[in-house]
Amino acid sequence: ELKVEQNPLFLSMQEGKNYTIYCNYSTTSDRLYWYRQDPGKSLESLFVLLSNGAVKQEGRLMASLDTKARLSTLHITAAVHDLSATYFCAVGRGRDDKIIFGKGTRLHILP
């Protein structure tokens, strides 16, 4: 059974600081996704990572994937208040099209 674990689950940080969210998963997968969710809203796709060593960057966010370690990271550089949201990683499960979500990391950036 595929399990996806994120940590930390809650993060409060000052603007301008750097931090990393970790996503571990329990079984082999060839696809990993990061999503953002604002309060009361649906999910916005941030990154799709499909291969070992994949690194993608968008603005102050950078995501990477290590399939051997079954680990993905979402790194935040010089955080700004607008990045406050809940971030989910999700992992593709087997041959079907399903994805399993982590519990999410609630990020609160203090001005």
Next chain:
Amino acid sequence: GAVVSQHPSRVICKSGTSVKIECRSLDFQATTMFWYRQFPKKSLMLMATSNEGSKATYEQGVEKDKFLINHASLTLSTLTVTSAHPEDSSFYICSARVGGLGNQPQHFGDGTRLSIL
């Protein structure tokens, strides 16, 4: 970009009512759509996979007779919560994927907040 439309965005109704939620892919065809449920400040739980022209596949623990799914066309899937009770109150979100397996993210609808009184 790909757009998934979900309707209604919010429903408040009495216990015992059946509620239908629509999920449409507006600018692409989706042979597969997914239905999720999310409790406050919790993660998304996959409920079922909706397949165009065939029966939905339900995840373990999800009642098929309670949550009826119909995928009548390549752009529309519906979730009907039958005889809803307060414990069915939740945020329901649908998603669909553009293109081949895995190489595109799932695109999510805006969600439906269901409140059963």
